[in-house]
Structures are given as C-alpha cells and as structure tokens.
Amino acid sequence: MTTIESPHRVEDRISELYSMLDGHTLNGNSAALKNLRKKAIEAFAAQGLPTRKTEAWKYTPVEKKLSVDHTVYHENRPLPLSKEEAHAFLVPGIDAYLAVTVNGKYIAELSNIEGLPNGTVFTPIDQASGSLGDLLVSRLDTQSDSSKSPFVALNTAFLKDGLVLHVPAKVHVDKPIYVLHLFDTDAHTIVQPRMLCVAERESEVTLIEQYVSLNEASHFINVVSEWAVSQQATFKHYQIQDLNTASTAVFNQYAYQEQHSYFATHTSTLKGGLIRNNLEIVPDAEECESHLLGFLLGSGTMHVDNHTLVDHKKPNCFSNELYKNILDDQSTGVFNGKVFVHQDAQKINAYQSNKSITLTNKARMYSKPELEIYADDVRCSHGATTGQLDAEALFYLRSRGLSQKQARSILLKAFAHDVIDAIEFEPLRDYVDSRLLESL
Amino acid sequence: MLEIKDLHASIEDMQILKGLNLTVNPGEVHAIMGPNGSGKSTLASVLAGREDYEVTNGSISFMGEDLLEMEPDERALAGIFLAFQYPVELPGVSMSNFLKQAINAKREHLGQDPITAAEFMKLMKEKAELVHLNPDLKRRSVNEGFSGGEKKRNEIFQMALLEPQLAILDETDSGLDIDALRIVSDGVNQLRSADRGFVVITHYQRLLDYIVPDIVHVLLDGRIVRSGDKDLALQLEEKGYDWIKDDVLV
Known part of the structure; x- marks a missing residue:
C-alpha cells in the first residue's frame, strides 16, 4: 500500500486517490469507461468543490462535510448482514423485483430479480456484455455531465459498481423494480452509487429505491442516477432517503425525456444528516409530462436541500412540481426550484408549489422558486409558503x-x-x- | 354544574372580563346578550380554554372541578362543548376521520371500546338528520367549502355526536338566514335535556324566539349587569342596549 503525504486540499486528496486506484480496483476492461473516468477526474479537479460562495450551494455547507481524511470506498468488505437481515429493511407488502446493493455494489445473494420480462436487463455495468454493454457505456454521463458538476465528476471518476437497467421497446415491466441501497462504511468514507436507466420507446417501468444506513458512521454518499425516457415510454420513480444523522448525501439525478413520454419522481426524505437533492429534468420533445414530488420530514439537526430544474426546451409540455416539508427541532429545509422555458417552448404548462411547516422556532426554511421564461404563450405558476x-x-x-x-x-x-x-x-x-x- | 365567580380575563394586556359571575344548573338554558365588545366571545373562549386569553382573577368550577386547571381537550372530555362562531376549515381532514377520532377520544375517556364502523355509520346518519346535513358532507374535508349555514349546522351536528354536559353556543345565529336559523335551533332544542346545560351567546333577540332561554343575562363591559327571564331579551330588542347602560349608570 502506498503511503500518501497528507495534502492540504480535499480536491488534491481525491486526485491522489484516483491515481492510486486507477488501474487497480478501478480496472474494468472497457477502454471507453477508462476514458470517461479520466475525463471526469480532470473535470473534477478543474471545478473543485462548491463553497459557501457558490450561489447554488449558498445555504448548504457541503464543503465542511468533506476533508482530507476522506477516502473513497473501494475495498470489498465482507457482507455485513444476512439476506433475512437485509430484507427486514424493506417496506413490507411490495411485490417487486428486488435488488440489494451494499455500498453501491449489487449483491446477487441478497437480491431476487428473476423473471424480469422480455429481455429487460438489470445488471452491474461491468457485466453488461456485447453490443448492449457498449451502448450503455456510451450513454453513461450523457444525461449527467461531469464538466458541469463536481459531484457527478467525482462519481464518474471512480465509476466501478454502477447498475444499468435497460427496458426494451414496448416492454411493460409488470412489477416495480425495488432497489434497496444499504451503507456500511467506516467514518469519512465516500460511497458512490451509480445507476443508468434506459426505457426504450413505448416501454413502462417503475423503480423504487430506498437508501438506508446500516451504521452511524459519517459516510458521504454521492449518488448519480441517469434516466432516459424514450418516445411514449413511462418511467416512474420513488425513493426513500433514510440515512444516519452523521451522514452526508448528494443525490445527482437526471431525467431526459423524448416525445410523448411520462416521467415522475417522488422523494421521501425521512432521516439523514445533510442531504442535497440535485434533480434535473429535460423534456426535450413535445407532449412530455413530468412530475417532481418531494416530502421532507425534518428532525434533529437534519439539513435537506432540494434543488430542482425543469428545463423545457420544446413546446406543448406539462410539468408539475410539489414539495412539502415538515421541519421539527432544529432542522433546516432548502428549496430551490427552477423552471426554465426556452424561447421556442410555447404552450408549456408548468406548475410549482413548495409548502413548509416549521414546528419550532429553531427550524428553518429557505425557499427560492425561480421561473425563467423566454416563450410568450405559456402557463406557469409557482407558490411558496412557510408557516407554523x-x-x-x-x-x-x-x-x-x-x-x-x-x-x-x-x-x-x-x-x-x-x-x-x-x-x-x-x-x-x-x-x-x-x-x-x-x-x- | 358551572359556577363562575368574579372572573377577570384579559387578552394582550387588555382587560375584557371584569368580575363576571354566572351559575348554570343542569337542564337550564342561559342566554348571554350584550353589545359588541362587551366580552361575550371572551367568555366562550375562556370556558373552552383558548390560550390567547389570560385569566387574571376569579374561578370557574365545572362539575366540581377547577376548569381553569384543565387543557382544552380535558375540558371537552369532561363535557364542555363550544360551538364556534367561526368554525375552522381543515383542508385535508375528512369529516369522518375527524369525528371518529373525537368520538373515540370520548369513549376512551369513559373506558369504552372504540366505536365500530357500523355503529359509527348509523350514528352519523342519525345525527346528520337532526340538522338536515347532507350525508355527502361526511366525505369532505371539515368545513372546507361549506356554506355559512352548513358550517353552523356542522357545529350542532358535532354537539349531537359528542353529547356534552354543557354546550356553549357562541353567536351561532350570526350569518344565518331564517331557514338555517330554524334548522339549527330545532337541532339544539332536540338536544335539550334535564341533565344538559346551555350557554347561548347572542347579539340578537331573534335566536331566542327559537331557543327559548330560562334566564337571560345582559353582559356590559365585562360584567353581567342584569338577569331576568325571556322578556328581558324582548325589552332589549325594543329599547336597545343604551337603555340598560343608562340604567346601570344611574
């Protein structure tokens, strides 16, 4: 094991970790993947982490949560729990195809995805083979963009255990795919789940994700999810965030919609330390419908920041955004919802609502709706209320x-x-x- | 059952009640009349336990217990019911969920089992008929989108379901047309019984044509200045409150 001299900046520390791990744990056979990672670490170094002065991170001091003591999770720890113990975390009564990950890595012996219909592929990315594998690798980081987000870059640079879901055209996945993400790390460990979902034309699929800490260690979870929803496809997503209070989590989630597609995502944030949800939806064709919903139950000193963008590029689309927060104790909520309507995107209906209740005098809510509209024939509304x-x-x-x-x-x-x-x-x-x- | 002695109460340092005395026995209907600002609604609020009011002096005993020591829900469970002047709209709270919980809170207090679904349906139907309340309202959110008359009828409906010992009607007649007034009053009259007391607070004599009181009190500047039978209300209607004001000053 190489000894590293303690660097002064977190960014330098991360770059050193990359050099150390590249070609070893991050081996993989794909030259394309290797190239993607290399570009990502460069993009990360070029951007650096956000600071308090970065406008988009003004209320969320994420930089304090990463230090030079941090390491990127890369070893394979022995499985911390049995199948039965893992399944005890599941929301009971959901009939689903079940996948369990531990620290971002898919664990087949805890999962049961047998019987997925008609060529639907759900697999760790390094096991996606042949032309489909190549196709999926080529689509990585196309919805997200390492050059625009240091957290996406950080995730992409260390990409190893990502999952891919591919639903072929016209296939309706009969039951939801339920992914339970478990985290079991030492303190100061960066864990980076990654998932790419491609729903081909006229397909339908529902994805349920649940993020749970198994211990009280201060893990730093940096998620990147990319969802490509093709023509006339329906993609529904639910997630439950239930992490320990010492943790930090940045969710970077991107949806790209083609014509006449339906996309919905619903996040329930129930517990955690600091959580930042970056959610970007791009309805890039006509007749798209998009729903973004969030429920936050803030307690203790939780700090939860929902940062959303709906980027309407084409006309005749509908988007609806609803975020509700209940903030108890000394918890803090942040909502920054941006709706961007491009000049050519006429006849857009875009609604946004953010309502919060603070239960104590020490709970805080910062709400900032942003509408940026360059088309003249649109119907957009937003409402933000905070009260007791x-x-x-x-x-x-x-x-x-x-x-x-x-x-x-x-x-x-x-x-x-x-x-x-x-x-x-x-x-x-x-x-x-x-x-x-x-x-x- | 209710004994109020020398009650002084204030809100935001403004003294409203200044030595009010009132005794209500089971079976009696007391009307409290008075001009705006005399303290009528303050009395209702203090009885029900609204936190904004501070009792600075005096005592209230209800069924032998110190009412002022009790939380609003404890008062309700002990048998006090306030029909609100302005019933609150509760969007997202269904009538049936709300009423079931209220009934079960009372049953639990009495050491009874929770109400069964069938009993609850039957009870709702029976009591809704009492005030001609559309059964569809039960599926809606509490008071949301109700007309003024429906809101007041809903108050009497809840009173009928919860069967209080002492019912306080705070300007239940305000904003009601004559038909609604009649329905509400009929509902109240059917709930009159030998062991139930009523305090009917009103600005106008009109209500008392329908709910005939045993005793009428005139509240002026925080005190009861005169009490009499139902004819006192008629005199007030005829002569106005100034008549009493002048009288009291003399």
Whole structure:
C-alpha cells in the first residue's frame, strides 16, 4: 500500500486517490469507461468543490462535510448482514423485483430479480456484455455531465459498481423494480452509487429505491442516477432517503425525456444528516409530462436541500412540481426550484408549489422558486409558503377532545396528504404515513 | 354544574372580563346578550380554554372541578362543548376521520371500546338528520367549502355526536338566514335535556324566539349587569342596549 503525504486540499486528496486506484480496483476492461473516468477526474479537479460562495450551494455547507481524511470506498468488505437481515429493511407488502446493493455494489445473494420480462436487463455495468454493454457505456454521463458538476465528476471518476437497467421497446415491466441501497462504511468514507436507466420507446417501468444506513458512521454518499425516457415510454420513480444523522448525501439525478413520454419522481426524505437533492429534468420533445414530488420530514439537526430544474426546451409540455416539508427541532429545509422555458417552448404548462411547516422556532426554511421564461404563450405558476401549524385549527380539534398530539398529527397528515397520496403503491404510502405519525 | 365567580380575563394586556359571575344548573338554558365588545366571545373562549386569553382573577368550577386547571381537550372530555362562531376549515381532514377520532377520544375517556364502523355509520346518519346535513358532507374535508349555514349546522351536528354536559353556543345565529336559523335551533332544542346545560351567546333577540332561554343575562363591559327571564331579551330588542347602560349608570 502506498503511503500518501497528507495534502492540504480535499480536491488534491481525491486526485491522489484516483491515481492510486486507477488501474487497480478501478480496472474494468472497457477502454471507453477508462476514458470517461479520466475525463471526469480532470473535470473534477478543474471545478473543485462548491463553497459557501457558490450561489447554488449558498445555504448548504457541503464543503465542511468533506476533508482530507476522506477516502473513497473501494475495498470489498465482507457482507455485513444476512439476506433475512437485509430484507427486514424493506417496506413490507411490495411485490417487486428486488435488488440489494451494499455500498453501491449489487449483491446477487441478497437480491431476487428473476423473471424480469422480455429481455429487460438489470445488471452491474461491468457485466453488461456485447453490443448492449457498449451502448450503455456510451450513454453513461450523457444525461449527467461531469464538466458541469463536481459531484457527478467525482462519481464518474471512480465509476466501478454502477447498475444499468435497460427496458426494451414496448416492454411493460409488470412489477416495480425495488432497489434497496444499504451503507456500511467506516467514518469519512465516500460511497458512490451509480445507476443508468434506459426505457426504450413505448416501454413502462417503475423503480423504487430506498437508501438506508446500516451504521452511524459519517459516510458521504454521492449518488448519480441517469434516466432516459424514450418516445411514449413511462418511467416512474420513488425513493426513500433514510440515512444516519452523521451522514452526508448528494443525490445527482437526471431525467431526459423524448416525445410523448411520462416521467415522475417522488422523494421521501425521512432521516439523514445533510442531504442535497440535485434533480434535473429535460423534456426535450413535445407532449412530455413530468412530475417532481418531494416530502421532507425534518428532525434533529437534519439539513435537506432540494434543488430542482425543469428545463423545457420544446413546446406543448406539462410539468408539475410539489414539495412539502415538515421541519421539527432544529432542522433546516432548502428549496430551490427552477423552471426554465426556452424561447421556442410555447404552450408549456408548468406548475410549482413548495409548502413548509416549521414546528419550532429553531427550524428553518429557505425557499427560492425561480421561473425563467423566454416563450410568450405559456402557463406557469409557482407558490411558496412557510408557516407554523395553525393555532386556531389546533384549538378547534382540541376543543373536540383530541389531545395535542392527536391534533398535531391530524393537521400534519392533512398538510402532507396530497404529496403522500401521490404515492401509487399503498404499502409505500402507508409506510411514509407511519413514519410521519411515529415522528410526532 | 358551572359556577363562575368574579372572573377577570384579559387578552394582550387588555382587560375584557371584569368580575363576571354566572351559575348554570343542569337542564337550564342561559342566554348571554350584550353589545359588541362587551366580552361575550371572551367568555366562550375562556370556558373552552383558548390560550390567547389570560385569566387574571376569579374561578370557574365545572362539575366540581377547577376548569381553569384543565387543557382544552380535558375540558371537552369532561363535557364542555363550544360551538364556534367561526368554525375552522381543515383542508385535508375528512369529516369522518375527524369525528371518529373525537368520538373515540370520548369513549376512551369513559373506558369504552372504540366505536365500530357500523355503529359509527348509523350514528352519523342519525345525527346528520337532526340538522338536515347532507350525508355527502361526511366525505369532505371539515368545513372546507361549506356554506355559512352548513358550517353552523356542522357545529350542532358535532354537539349531537359528542353529547356534552354543557354546550356553549357562541353567536351561532350570526350569518344565518331564517331557514338555517330554524334548522339549527330545532337541532339544539332536540338536544335539550334535564341533565344538559346551555350557554347561548347572542347579539340578537331573534335566536331566542327559537331557543327559548330560562334566564337571560345582559353582559356590559365585562360584567353581567342584569338577569331576568325571556322578556328581558324582548325589552332589549325594543329599547336597545343604551337603555340598560343608562340604567346601570344611574
């Protein structure tokens, strides 16, 4: 093992780790992949990490969460748990194709994806073979872009254990694909899950993801997901973020939509330390429908930043964005939702709503909707409200004999009901509901 | 059942009630009348336990217990019901979920099992008929999109479901047309019984044509300045509050 002299900058430390691991743990056979990684580390070095002065990261001090003590997870630890123990984390009652990853790596013995229909491929990227493998590798980092995000660059530079999902044209995947991501690391470890999903024309698929910490170590989770939704395809995505309070997580998620496609993503953030969700949707053809929903249950000192972009490039599209936050204790929520309508993108209907309730005087919410519209025949709206529980409503309920706790729970459920009810799977909806009730 | 002695209460350092005395016995209907700002709604709020009000002096005993020591929900469970002047809209809270929880809170307090779905349906139907409430309202959010009359009828509907010992009607007549007033009053009259007390707060005599009180009190500047039978309300209607004001000053 090479000894590294302690560098002064995190960026330098990362570059050194890259040099150390390249050609060893990051071997792989694909020259294309190797080339992609090399460009990514250069892009990372060129950009550097965001600081407090970076406008897009103004409220989220991520730079404090990465130090020169950090290492990038690369070893293969022995499996920390049995199949039974792993499955105990699953939301009960969901009939799905199940995949389990530990520290970003797919673990076949914990998974059960048998029976996926008609040529649907779901596999670690280094096992995607032949022409499909080449195709998928060629599509990596095309929705995301390492040159525009240091976190995407960081993930891409160390790309090894990524997963790919390929749904062929006209295939309807009959059950959701449920990916349970488990994290079991030492402190100061960067873990980088990666997933590329391609839904070919007229296909339909639902992906459920659940991110869970197995221990209390301060892992730094840097996710990159790319979703390509082809013509007339339907792609639905749900995710549950349930990480430990010492963790930091940056989710970089990108959807690209072709004509007449349907895309929906729904994030329930239930626990964590610092979480940043970067979500970018590009409806790059006419007749696209896009839904972005988020529910945040903030407690303790959680800090959760939802940073979204809907980039309407073509006319006749619909997008709807709904984020609801409940902030208890000293938690902080940030919402920055940008809707960009290009000059040629006429007849766009774009809606955005961000509503937050702070339950204590120490909870904080920063909300910043941004509409940038260059077309003249569009219908766009946004609304952002932050308030406390309505004292008169609480009194009304209590005057009917309901306890303070019951009254609060009724009002908070009512506040969050539209965003929670938007979850189409009843067991998942009940699970999020129950987590809300437990938190009171 | 209710004994208020020398009650002083203020809101934001403004003294509203200045030594109010009132005794309500089971079976009695008391009307509290008075001009705007005399303290009528403050009395209702203090009885139900609204936090904005501070009781600076005096006592309230309800069924032998110190009411002022109790939380709003404890008061409700002990048998106090406030029909709100402005019922609160609760978007996203379904009527049936809300009412079921309220009924079960009471049943739990009484050591009874939660209500079954069938019993609940039956009870809802029976009590809704009492105030001619459209059964469809049960599926809607509490008071959301209800007309003024529906909101007031909903208050009486809840009263009927929760069967309080003491019901306080805070200007239940305000904003009601004559038909709605009649329906609401009929509902209240059907709930009158030998062991249930009522405090009916109103600005106008009109309501008392339908809910005939046993005793009428006139509230002026935070105190009850005169009490009498239902004829007192008629006199007030005829002569206005200035008549009493002048009288009291003399």
